Every structure is written in C-alpha cells, then in structure tokens.
Amino acid sequence: MLRRLFGWLVLVAISCTSGFGQANGKLQIHHMDVGQGDGAVLISPGGQVVLFDVGEDMKRKDCTMPLSYLDQLGVKQLDYLFVSHYHFDHIGCIPAVLQQSPLQGDAFDRGKSYPGKTYANYVAAVGSHRKTAAIGDVITLDKNAANPVVITVVAVDGESRHGQVQTSNENDLSLAVVVSYGSFREEIGGDLSGDNTQMYQDVETPVAPDVGQIDDYKVHHHCSSHSTNDAWLASTKPTVGIISTGDGNDYGHPTADCLERLHTHGLKRTYWTEHGNGETPEAGLDVVGGNIVVEVAPGANTYTVSYGGAAPDTYQTIGSGTSKGPTSPVTPAAGAKKYAWSSRSQVYHYADCDFVANISKENLQQSDTPPKGKHLHTNCPVGGH
Numbered sequence: 001m002l003r004r005l006f007g008w009l010v011l012v013a014i015s016c017t018s019g020f021g022q023a024n025g026k027l028q029i030h031h032m033d034v035g036q037g038d039g040a041v042l043i044s045p046g047g048q049v050v051l052f053d054v055g056e057d058m059k060r061k062d063c064t065m066p067l068s069y070l071d072q073l074g075v076k077q078l079d080y081l082f083v084s085h086y087h088f089d090h091i092g093c094i095p096a097v098l099q100q101s102p103l104q105g106d107a108f109d110r111g112k113s114y115p116g117k118t119y120a121n122y123v124a125a126v127g128s129h130r131k132t133a134a135i136g137d138v139i140t141l142d143k144n145a146a147n148p149v150v151i152t153v154v155a156v157d158g159e160s161r162h163g164q165v166q167t168s169n170e171n172d173l174s175l176a177v178v179v180s181y182g183s184f185r186e187e188i189g190g191d192l193s194g195d196n197t198q199m200y201q202d203v204e205t206p207v208a209p210d211v212g213q214i215d216d217y218k219v220h221h222h223c224s225s226h227s228t229n230d231a232w233l234a235s236t237k238p239t240v241g242i243i244s245t246g247d248g249n250d251y252g253h254p255t256a257d258c259l260e261r262l263h264t265h266g267l268k269r270t271y272w273t274e275h276g277n278g279e280t281p282e283a284g285l286d287v288v289g290g291n292i293v294v295e296v297a298p299g300a301n302t303y304t305v306s307y308g309g310a311a312p313d314t315y316q317t318i319g320s321g322t323s324k325g326p327t328s329p330v331t332p333a334a335g336a337k338k339y340a341w342s343s344r345s346q347v348y349h350y351a352d353c354d355f356v357a358n359i360s361k362e363n364l365q366q367s368d369t370p371p372k373g374k375h376l377h378t379n380c381p382v383g384g385h
C-alpha cells in the first residue's frame with residue numbers, strides 16, 4: 001500500500017514538473033529547421049522540456065515550421081527557456097511558441113534591453129518568467145534520476161568566468177551554455193563571436209577554457225566568418241557541428257572560412273538544417289538534413305545524430321574522466337583583483353593568467369576594472385584548467 005502511494009506521489013511529482021514532451025528515456029536535442037535563425041528543443045529522459053531560442057526567418061516571416069515540429073513532438077508546455085540574444089532570428093517566434101506551449105519555469109536571458117518591436121514582444125511573452133542569467137548558473141533536469149541533465153551558463157553579456165569583454169555588438173553578448181549528460185557534452189551559444197574587428201569582439205577565446213572538450217558544437221552565428229575561431233576549436237575539440245542556416249539568406253552563411261576551420265580541426269561531420277546561401281556542402285563531410293536530432297541513452301558512451309530520414313550516425317562520446325567539465329565559478333580570494341598588468345606592457349591579463357607571475361613586482365598593477373589604452377591578452381594559459 002505504502003509503495004503504491006509512493007508510486008502515485010512520484011507520478012504526480014513528475015506530472016507537475018514535466019513538459020510532457022515525447023520522452024523516450026534518452027536525452028534528445030532537436031535542432032529545428034527554422035530557416036535562417038536558431039531554434040533547439042531539449043527533451044530530458046524524464047520528459048522535461050527546454051527551448052533554446054526560436055527565431056524567425058527574415059524573408060519567410062513565418063513560425064509554422066517550429067510550431068508544427070513542436071506540436072508533432074507532443075510538446076504541450078515548456079519547463080525552461082534560454083535566450084541567447086535579442087536578434088529576431090533567435091527570438092522572433094518565441095511569442096507564438098509560448099502561446100502554443102506555455103512556459104512553466106524561468107526564461108533566462110542576458111538581461112538589459114534592446115530596441116525594437118521584436119524584443120518588446122518577446123519581453124511581453126515571457127512576462128514574469130524572465131530572469132537574467134549569470135555565469136555559473138546551473139539548471140538540473142530529472143533532478144532525482146540516476147542520470148540528470150545539467151545545463152551550465154558559461155557566457156552572458158560579453159562576460160565569462162575570466163572577466164568582461166567590452167562590446168556592444170548584440171552577437172558578442174550571446175548567452176552560451178554547456179549541456180552535460182553522462183559523458184556527453186554539447187555547447188549552445190547563439191551568435192557568440194570569435195573575431196576582433198571594428199564590429200566584433202572575440203568572446204569565444206576567453207570562454208573556451210570553461211567549456212572544455214565537447215562532443216557536439218552548435219556552431220555559433222550560423223557559421224559566419226566572425227565565429228568559430230581556431231583557439232575555440234583547439235580547446236573544445238568537437239566531434240560534430242550543427243549549423244542552423246536558411247536557404248537564400250542574405251549573409252552568405254555558412255561561410256567558406258568557418259567551414260574550413262571546422263574541417264581543419266578534424267570534425268567528423270557537420271549537419272546543416274538547410275543548404276543556406278554560402279559555401280556548398282563537401283561530400284561526406286557536410287550534410288544538409290532539415291531537423292537534426294541528437295540522442296544519448298543513459299550511461300552510454302555513444303550518441304546518435306539523425307537527419308533528413310537517413311540512417312542515424314553514431315559517434316563515441318569524448319568519454320568520461322579525460323574530458324573537462326565546465327569548471328565551477330572561482331571565488332576570488334579576499335582582496336584579489338580581477339585584472340593584472342605590467343605598467344610597461346601594452347596588454348593586460350585576467351588575474352589568474354599564468355603570465356601574471358612573470359611581471360616584476362615594481363611594474364605589477366591590479367584592478368577590478370580593465371586599464372584604459374591596453375589590450376586584453378586573450379590567450380592566457382591558466383594553471384589547473
């Protein structure tokens with residue numbers, strides 16, 4: 001009797017927190033084909049549902065594709081929403097999706113605001129669910145299961161655990177997370193930039209050490225030439241990449257140089273939601289597949305990627321033990337400053353950069369704010385990670 005009562009209680013508890021997606025006992029991450037934009041939905045083995053962006057294609061101005069895909073998955077409600085940044089190709093369809101599948105928990109975004117109607121509609125749609133994400137924020141799905149799913153915030157608003165990159169470019173400000181499940185890891189980071197130009201600032205390089213090695217990389221910024229830099233790929237070493245791009249887009253995505261970097265760094269395959277309007281896919285290395293679905297069974301050392309009705313591809317996870325997880329936020333020692341530099345140098349460093357030890361005492365300067373007129377040294381080797 002007691003056991004039966006306990007069973008009912010568990011069922012009720014699951015019903016209250018679950019989004020009732022088509023749970024199949026595996027972790028599922030569906031990278032939806034939304035045209036030129038981003039939209040991914042995660043269904044945990046226990047049935048919790050998390051949405052990562054859902055944008056609107058600039059020309060099609062239509063949310064039918066994500067709406068019907070989510071409907072077909074049986075997503076009646078959402079447990080959490082993560083919004084990378086406020087461009088329409090990432091938030092344009094959020095109001096329509098939330099109307100179809102109401103949000104139960106928090107909507108994490110970068111806070112602050114952005115001009116325009118698309119942003120105002122998004123803010124109205126999430127209402128009191130809106131929460132500003134912070135570095136190190138963790139959401140755990142299937143909390144009481146033997147194999148929970150953990151989502152960790154590693155970048156938001158130009159900030160990482162190693163400090164703040166000064167930028168006002170909306171793409172640079174993208175919120176980035178790492179999804180961990182057993183030995184599987186995927187990074188999802190909107191349009192995060194990896195280039196220092198007049199328009200962009202490199203946020204990928206300082207964030208990379210916190211991400212560590214990943215299996216699946218949701219390629220930043222639709223594989224634009226300003227994302228996915230060499231330092232990022234050398235550090236995160238993804239096995240596969242997923243590129244969300246739309247046919248006929250005005251940006252030339254995916255770009256030849258982004259793809260070349262992905263191929264040079266040894267990715268086994270990249271999966272594109274659509275053909276896009278840039279480089280053509282290279283036979284064997286790149287496939288175009290509509291909605292791209294990644295699945296991981298509990299305790300598995302493999303995962304599958306399904307696309308376009310083809311037989312799923314199976315890959316080994318980078319493995320437990322050797323891979324580095326997202327490191328927990330470091331609490332600086334009392335009195336420790338965030339940045340350090342030599343009064344004689346043109347560059348400044350994060351205070352935990354190994355190079356700081358080389359600065360002579362009489363030249364060493366420290367502060368919680370970056371010095372004026374010096375450049376941030378973004379390739380700091382850091383002891384311990």
Ligand SMILES: [Zn+2]
Nearest residue numbers: 087170171191
């Ligand atoms: Zn953007």
Ligand SMILES: [Zn+2]
Nearest residue numbers: 087089191221
């Ligand atoms: Zn975008």
